[in-house]
Amino acid sequence: SQQGEEDPQALSIQEGENATMNCSYKTSINNLQWYRQNSGRGLVHLILIRSNEREKHSGRLRVTLDTSKKSSSLLITASRAADTASYFCATDQTGANNLFFGTGTRLTVIP
């Protein structure tokens, strides 16, 4: 499979805590994206990090990329109940013409 793997599969935290989820992939990439999916809804793009970048921020989101380890992490700081959703990483693999999605991390933020 060319899919990435997210870790953990499920994460439950208290509101206000930070949430960290990880993504590992197998091949060289041009960039990596993170998406969010609320239950029963479509995916929404959160952030894109290019292969030559190591860290990127967007609001309460911080993404890191380690191409030597073929891994990325998404940190959500000061989580809110509204952050409850599934989060997917997607890799733009070199030579491919589409994104390969991971299996997702289901985040539950308890008020």
Next chain:
Amino acid sequence: NAGVTQTPKFRVLKTGQSMTLLCAQDMNHEYMYWYRQDPGMGLRLIHYSVGEGTTAKGEVPDGYNVSRLKKQNFLLGLESAAPSQTSVYFCASSYWASGSSGELFFGEGSRLTVL
């Protein structure tokens, strides 16, 4: 702006029946995609299109056909539905080839059950 609209949202088919899912986008995007989402499998690409009149196979194309007669529409057809095609189908579009610099914009999904 409606973004990406999928119809129908829900459908139940019997094995062997055929149907078409319609995806429409109003963002003038060149690239359009059909994915299926199954529990524990993430999203897998079925077919995609890089422009009007073009289509290409993705990761799991068997049992599906597509057409892109108009830039704004991308149709996904099931010729003879099988229970293994029970899934949630997502259409997406992007201005650039997915990943080059652009994000995918997704529809809300079409839930298909094949009995």
